[in-house]
Amino acid sequence: MKKSSFILLLSILLFPPLAAQHPPKYEVRAAWITAVYGLDWPRTRATTPEGIRKQQAELVEILDKLKAANFNTVLFQTRTRGDVLYQSDIEPYNSILTGKIGGNPGYDPLAFAVAECHKRGMECHAWIVTIPLGNRKHVAALGKASVTKRKPAICIPYKREYFLNPGHPQTKEYLMSLVREVVERYDVDGVHFDYLRYPERALRFADSYTYKKYGNGRDLAQWRRDNITEIVRYLYKGVKAIKPWVKVSTCPVGKYRDTSRYPSRGWNAFHTVCQDVQGWLGEGIQDQVYPMMYFRGNNFYPFALDWQEQSNGRQVIPGLGIYFLDPAEGNWTVDEIERQINFVRTHGMAGEGHYRVKYLMDNTQGIYEILGEKYYTAPALQPAMPWIDNVPPTAPAQLTVEKEATGYWKICWQPATDNDKRNAPTYVLYGSDTYPVDTANPENILTQRIQGTEYTYAPILPWDTRKYFAVTAIDRCGNESEACNQTLHRE
Template identity: 45%
Template sequence: MKLNKRKILFALSLICFFSVSSFAIGHPKREVRAVWLTTIGGLDWPHSYSQSQNSMARQQEELRKILDKLQRANINTVLIQTRIRATSIFQTTASSGNEPCDGCLSGFPGKSPGYDALSFAVEECHRRGMECHAWVVAIPVGKWNGVGCQHLRNSQPGIVYRIGQEGYMRPEDSRTAAYLARYCADIARRYDVDGISLDYIRYPEAQAKLPRADVGRANITRIVKAVHDSVRAVKPWVKLSCSPVGKHDDTNRFWSRGWNARSRVLQDAKEWMRLGYMDQEYPMMYFRGDNFYPFAVDWIEGCHGKAIVPGLGIYMLHPRESNWSLDDITRELYVLRHEGAGFCMFRSKFFTDNVKGIYDFVSQSFCRYPAIVPVMCGRESDAVPAPTDIKVFSSAGGANVSWSSNGKDLLYNVYVSDSYPVDVSKAENLLCVRRKGTSIAITKPMKMFFAVTAMDRYGNESKPCQQPCAKLPEEIKPGWYWVTHPLGR
């Protein structure tokens, strides 16, 4: 079989990347760098229950510390598990099915922790310049007699069916699409989330007999379309994504070994990108070697301009799991960057615990500089109004930098360099991203010249407003400064 140019480049890239230590690769300014933050059973968070004012504060501080560490590694997207098993981490309404609170927060299924955990997570992510996506587990609803499954069985008779001891929403029932669409629209309406990510949006692999393939795929696609349409109607900038099975289908490069999204669980994830129902996809690629690379490229080639963000099984690094070497993951990271894809770590705790040195590698080497997420496909625009009037004022122990806004609902990216004008195309000049305020405080040594761009909710960036070189205060000109709290904490 004659290989096309892309396949040749792919093969060559693998050869090069297997010698990671000798390979140098640039730092992109645009890249999705994500983690899944798992709340079921408190796997990633929370590690304590909120049952009083003191324990609530302790639980919230746990999340702040996790997000601080993710920020220091220049992670820019957090997918927080929001709907767990027909249970939620926020106070649902009639629109979102009045689903009970999950017990991970209070220790008691159905009991509120005394605060809105989703609202808190969104606010804390944004404070650190990170996107926050609501991770919604769609079809599984937990143990048949569990609080979530029982609530759904009582409120929507017949919508749930049983496999073993577990309950699942019926993909073929039109009420399932309507229910999940209302649930996701309620999140988009009430919370300032940047995305909604559907997990387990497929048929259960445990189901003994699946419907005819085209019928089953149409059932799942109907749910995806309903969610897409409902969210778009509320806030068109909220990204819709999903986490499909890691191998889309058999490819002409490699066989999927019988485990794939499209044929095995009737998940037509590439078609969803083609139809515009998905803005991003996070295939769960917890593999290595021939089970990873051919299928990663297959996703990228079939993305139709949407962001592909493969999920990496960093939990496999742990000795109690599969005891992978760090090189197994770093090679995958380099190949994904070479191919223009992002990455998502499964899961957060294995990353922040620095298993096999993965956190050190990402924070000190692979993601040394911040990155902005790619522009939402189909929403590209050059009409974002640039900020104006950058000012630098000396203050006790440092300086303050401020600018003026020329639009509503804009975020700001701040760049700094010892060269003038500041080159805003370089990731190494990014100081902070997605800032809501119009000033930053400087207290320690740092490069001199500043530039600021505005960014809309789709990720479009304005032209830079450069700091006027001639107008630098004389007492500041010789100095170098460092931003201690660039995100307004």
Template identity: 45%
Template sequence: MKTIIRILLLLALTLNVSAQIPKHEVRAVWLTTIGGIDWPRSHSACQQKQELTAILDQLQQANINTIFFQTRVRASTVFPCAEEPWDICLTGISGQSPGYDPLQFCIDECHKRGMQLHAWIVTIPVGKWNTNGCKLIRQKYPSLIRKIGDEGYMDPEKPQTGDYLARFCAEVTRRYDIDGIHLDYIRYPETWKLKVSRQQGRQNITDIVRKINHSVKALKPWVMLSCSPIGKYDDLARYKSSGWNANTTVCQDAQGWLRSGLMDALFPMMYFQGNNFYPFAVDWKQHSYGRIVAPGLAVYMLHPREKNWGLDVITREMNVLRELGMGYTFFRSKFFTDNTKGIYTFTKDFNLYPALLPPMKWFNKTAPSSARALTVKRGMSSDFLSWSGARDNSGANYLIYNVYASERFPVDISDARNLIATRYMNQSISIPHKGRLLHYAITATDRYGNESAPTFSSHHAGKPSRPLDFRELIMGHSLKKYK
């Protein structure tokens, strides 16, 4: 491990160009709703929808493929819920309906753009003691909430906490076509005076995670269960966590949850740089147990009013994470879409091509059958592709499609440069050809991310030439094809 860390530190100091762009990579963003700090910026339903679609358009243009949408805020929600009130961010009045369902709207808009939507659930904190949501839970479950300062927290030492959160996550999973449940603050509060052993504390949090896992997976086993642990799992042999880590400080055994199968993915909050980042990133990778780990990067630290980091801090971390095959997650959306210090501009070039999410083969590895009867009709400026549906062999009875194009035949679907549309919901698409003879391939993807064998277009094979320039082909067209 020491050798690996030295190599990565050297890479971090010298790497200024993007590593080879992978076909599978998590590229995620946390989209915060608390206080409307990312969204919404107004209390008008019409304006909120316009704001959200504009944000998602920007994220799609940077080939972001995963959105964590803050769904449970602080014992308050952005969807109609019998247990908890509407969050104040939507109308300015706690408990008041905005007149539409923001969660359903965001799911639909993400899926139109080929992006996954994960419902971000803030678990243990329930807000200020006298806020609407906290008071309602205290009235229904008098012994469940602990007061620390002026804040309320669900008691992780009460079995009812896990029961409540499992029911809540099951309701979201049952009612909505989400791609994931993402748990935030699934740990002891740092201000909690722990009276049980650390081992018992970890067991208490793990029991909550287990209950949520069972409730979600019993309904839809393909829904990815993830969390955002503290950015350092624990002290390393040569690098200390400075007293702030997941496992010991707040009893969050996140690596154990991967090992035992209670979590499909982790998005650790690695809001650090240098020796506080790279060795701990390697540790997460080495203890990923074949699951997904995509560290959170502190793009907010680029802002002059925060830590005023240089852009190179984040870009080097992105490069090293790509070398490690880990993916990355931006905290938070507005700092990214505002192009703070040029991070959005850099990422558009860094993510020159779309990427698929790594498949969850630990649950199901049976690929769908191939799409059938792919036909290409040549037009003056575009090729019109259509195909017949594939067959889902996973039992979920739902398929989406990926489209590849190349001047070479057969199209190499392992080359990310040929991937022009991901998670496409229809069975036809129009592709501008710029006067060139393009060859195409279609694959089907199931709920678990398993990809079928390709179905190729029947164009005559032409002479090999340069790889297709994605920007030249798609620029100005990518948004249209999803609408």
């Protein structure tokens, strides 16, 4: 039997779709919310008070459904092609919000998304498309607001589209100016870079002048890889200088390069688009990578394993192509995704991302129900980032539980005594029918990201009421304190 065929057979035998494992306590469960063309959101234009309300309600509906299925990470599209979904001093509002380029929707979508995610205990990462600037029609529609007009020296036309020139030193500075706006002004949990690469096999990409000026004897491919790496490095260090806990990630092409197990068949991150992602991981200039692994069989498993083996301890979160469950997109069956999730968990990867949220909302081939009822049956906390900070907060103290006249339970505690106000801990509340509460069991997580030091516990179903409670403090690098259990049994 060929080695490649053996890998696929082994993966199917070891990770059948019906063999769902117990969910881990720490796992990234992410979904991309795509704003470009309104693919996922929004459907309604914010041109009237009612339009604003509907547009916001559409996003709330998505977040509610993600929360109900125990998702914990939202990748919210914040920049598309030279336009944005927040109040920027640099680039105009995306027309999808109001129907008009630069049109103010009457609220700040990114601020709204961050606040609504945090209400639900979920992280919100600003998903930023970096190098592409759109086709000629789009750039022309942006007019004077387009970066191609404001900073033509760093822009290149190629195949009827425009791109930032990764080889120009000012490109990284321009991108960092956008990132700085987002990280300084908004309480985002991460910045997530997309299309941080050259166009595919761009032999005719018009950067010969820049290459002659800055190549310094390197061959073209290596120079281009170095350019992308320098942008990654510059953005990573820039974010960490502002808020060290904000996660920096990219979604690279799903195959890094050929592996010893299986070839990439000539299409990979390293050669095709000049992304040296394993170099970034090795240098420590990524906290997470979401490789776009929208493949099946041997085009998934060997490459997923390769990402994890070369991760340098950083978080590898394969992007799963759930859009292929739509018959109009592909002929996948849902067991493909189930096997991939089992494989990701078995090999200790940090979680998975789902592209895109529309297919979760539509429950395509039952994927939303399968995740909620079989794989994400309990909440999950974010994996820690010990390379940023590995010191847990002090434990909260004096947990008390009182029954109120409403029949609900008021739970209070004394705060952790950590003094870092910028990275102040939030709290995770646990409950169970046994004492002390087992905080290692994710099924005991009642809620997370509590900002204050009290919580009203109101179980929806009487038979789900927990008898005992515990609370921990958790910082924004994912370090969790020792648990504080209640000291008295409530009557």
